[in-house]
Structure formats: structure tokens, C-alpha cells
Amino acid sequence: MKVWLLALLLINLIGCSDNNGDKALQDYQQRLARVLQSETVNLPLPAAPPLAEPRDIKQPLPDLRIDLTDTLATRRCGLDTLIGERNSSLGRVYSASKQLSYELRFLNQLQQCLNLSWDNTALQQQLQQVYQQKQLSITNAFNNMLLTDDTLRKELLGVRNSLAVTEIAGLSETWQALRALNQLQQFIVEQNWQAASQVDIEQQLQQLYRYNVLGRLQHSLRISAHQLAQLNQQLAGVTPVSLCQPQPDKQQLDILANIFAKYFIAQVQQYTVNLEKYQQQLWPLLEELYRDTPLQPALQQRFAGNYQLMRTELGQHVSWWQQLNRQCPLQLTRQH
Incomplete structure (x- = not known):
């Protein structure tokens, strides 16, 4: 067994000790980079749409x-x-x-x-x-x-x-x-x-x-969309067919299947499912509250916009795993 594969198998599968969403995504990205021997992509987080200053919008x-x-x-x-x-x-x-x-x-x-x-x-x-x-x-x-x-x-x-x-x-x-x-x-x-x-x-x-759920939800949607976009960019140069042809590396595929189950399904997907639940419960109330105010356009992008970006990037990432599953006999199953 290759040394880097053995080291990866020995890593504790529990994940991030603080159970933090962005740390789980970062950990997942790094594990994929190691097993695929690809460079991690680290881009600066785009600035959020600014909110008008109180002094400019307060009414006498x-x-x-x-x-x-x-x-x-x-x-x-x-x-x-x-x-x-x-x-x-x-x-x-x-x-x-x-x-x-x-x-x-x-x-x-x-x-x-x-x-x-x-x-x-x-x-x-x-x-x-x-x-x-x-x-x-x-x-x-x-x-x-x-x-x-x-x-x-x-x-x-x-x-x-x-x-x-x-x-x-x-x-x-x-x-x-x-x-x-x-x-x-x-x-x-x-x-x-x-x-x-x-x-x-x-x-x-x-x-x-x-x-502080709203403040953390906003950041979580923004950072998860960004991290998933980085992950997809990292995987852009790794085609599923290249991992299976001409001769699949069974040890590498086994570890990929393990990462999929232990880190993507159990952590990353669970995290995004929860974010979706929070967004669907809280954003309609927040949107109604700030409708027709100067802050509404920025809030629309900070919450609903980032939520849609997260879903788009997540869908693209799932598609990569689906292609890999079709090319290789990994027998991956996606939980809902």
C-alpha cells in the first residue's frame, strides 16, 4: 500500500473536534486533495454586499x-x-x-x-x-x-x-x-x-x-458557497474516468469511498441540509420584515443569493461523485 494511502487511512474519522461547518468543509477538501494528489484552491472570500450606514438611512x-x-x-x-x-x-x-x-x-x-x-x-x-x-x-x-x-x-x-x-x-x-x-x-x-x-x-x-443564529447563518451560507466553489475548481482537473482507466487503483478508490461516506455524506451534506432548513424557516420572515427598506437588496444577496450559490455548487460537486460512481465500481449511495 502506498505510504500516503496508509497515512490517510490512519487519520481519525471523527472529523473536526469543534464540529464547525466551515472547518468540516476545509477538512473534506484537504482529504480529497491528498488522496487525489491535487493542489488545494484557496481564493479570498468575496466581499458581501454592503449595508447602508445607519446615519444615512435614519429618519427624524x-x-x-x-x-x-x-x-x-x-x-x-x-x-x-x-x-x-x-x-x-x-x-x-x-x-x-x-x-x-x-x-x-x-x-x-x-x-x-x-x-x-x-x-x-x-x-x-x-x-x-x-x-x-x-x-x-x-x-x-x-x-x-x-x-x-x-x-x-x-x-x-x-x-x-x-x-x-x-x-x-x-x-x-x-x-x-x-x-x-x-x-x-x-x-x-x-x-x-x-x-x-x-x-x-x-x-x-x-x-x-x-x-446569533441569523448572523452565523449568513456567514455559513456565504462561506459554504465559497468553499464548495473552491472544491469544484480543485476537482475540475480530476476527471472521474482518469481514476478508473486504464487500470483502477483499488486502494485509492476504497479511500475515496470512505471519504464520501464519512466526510461528504455524514458531515458536508448534513451541514448543507441543515443550512437549507434554517434558511427556509428564517429567511421568509426576515425578507418580509425588511421588504421595501434600503437594506432589502443587500440582504437578498447575503441570504437568498448565497443560499442559491451554495445549492448550485453542491449540485456540481455531487455530479462529480455521480460520474465517478458510474465510471468505477464504488457503489456510492447518497443519503437524504
């Missing part, structure tokens, strides 16, 4: 003021507490998400105020004007949260940390958080201020931050 909100004497008159329906909250030292530096929460609570409380009977018709008219202006600006407040919140920006920009090959924690929680934000968006469209004000925005953002 109207600065509405109510006289102190009128504020005292609004104690009967609790508006004074909200006004005091906004004028506090913390209220003046609200994040976009906290600002949105405040605006929704204010609209809900103001709507209830206007349903009361008022002796002071001038104040009632003033409150009605404030209510109308708040309604007109609430979409800006929601979009400011979507486009500039630090937690969401981290998820949308991605992180250089791939998902695990196996099942991950936080998928359900991420789905629930995105669904809650979509429901909030719908409540705002319906002007259902009571329901909208009860959505705990900070809790949803905390769930996204805690598990």
Missing part, C-alpha cells in the same frame, strides 16, 4: 411638545407619566428600539385619552393633533429600529463564525423573535396600538442577540 421623528400646564391636565389618563419618562435623562438618549416602544405606548395611551370626555376642548384638540402626527411618524420609528438597532445590525452584517454541522440551539427562539417583530409590523399597519404596545421589543432583540 417630530419633536412634539405639550405645555406643562396641559401636562398636568393629562394626569387623568396617565399621559403625564409617559411625558415625564421621555423628558428624563434616560429618555433623551433612547435607543431606536426603546424609542419605538415609547412611541407605541404613547399612542395607545393617547388613544384611550381621546376616548374620554374633555371639558378643556382646546387641550383635546391639541392632543388630537399630537395623535395624528404620532400616527404619521410611527412608521419612521419602526424603520429606525429595523435599520439602525445594534443587535439587528450585527445579525444583518454577519459574523465570522459558522454554524455547527449538527443541530443548533436557538432556532425556535430566533423564529419566534422574527415572527413577533413581523406581528408588530402588522399591528402598526392596522393601527392596533394596544396590541403593538404589548409586544416586548427588547425581549425579541435579546433572543436574537443571545443565539
